[in-house]
Amino acid sequence: MICTVLSIAAVAVAAPVAAQSQGDLQLVQRHLQGLTTMTATFSQTDRAGKTLTGTLSLKRPGKVRFQYEKSVPILIVADGGALTFIDYSVRQVQRWPIKESPLGVLLDPTRDITKFATLTPGVDPRLVSIEARDPRHPEYGRITLVFARNGSGPAGLTLQGWVMLDSQNNRTTIRFSDQRYGGPISDDTFRWNDPRRPGGRR
Incomplete structure (x- = not known):
């Protein structure tokens, strides 16, 4: 009898928690569906504790630009099909499909x-955190997105940042401030100079 009562109590607790989880996932889905453009200031911290800053420009579908501070000779940009990492100090370019990135x-x-x-x-009801990964492709890594319940963003959420783990378990943390949604962003924002060829423009 005691076991039965405990089982019923466990189900009673689990049901609203599961419903809340599904509801928050759907809320994040609505946020992403309503997301057209976003700009923000970001700080990026790697596993060694080194922090870089810069500005983010995001335009869906498929476009993003991480413009680092002037002293940092790297750029991360996606032009709709591929995510590109450019290191101007060594004239190196790496590209991979967006779908293979967190x-x-x-x-x-x-x-x-x-x-x-x-x-x-989480312990703060004002925040919603989700972890996304492709179970069929663990080599793509995983990402934990953190949102604040805030009416200024799509579906009442504002993206606060994320923690990303790549396939080698390297951790990168991104934090945003001054987030703005829905403003115009030119497609030219996602063009970049190819350091492998003088005057190259992509």
Whole structure:
């Protein structure tokens, strides 16, 4: 009898928690569906504790630009199909499909996060955190997105940042401030100079 009562109590507690989790996932999905453009200031911290700053420009579908401070000779940009890392100090360019990056959850409007993301527990009810990964491709890494419940963003959420783990378990933390949604961003923002060829423009 005691076991039965405890089982019923456990189900009673689990049901609203599960419902809340699914509701928050759907809320994040609506946020992403309503996201057209976003600009923000960011700080990026790697696993060694080194922090870089810069500005973010994001335009869905598939476009993003991390413009680092002037003293940092690197650029990360996506032009709609591929995510590109450019290191101007050594004239190196690396590219890979957006869908193979954890950032695909933000940049690909066809993704249904309720199918592959899970809500991560937190102590602050003002925040919503989800972890997204492709279980079929662990080599793509995973990303934990953190949102604040804030009426100024799509679906009442504002993206605060994320923690990304790549396939080598290297951790990168991004924090945003001065987030702005829905403003015009030119496609030229996502063009870049190719250091492998003088005067090259992509």
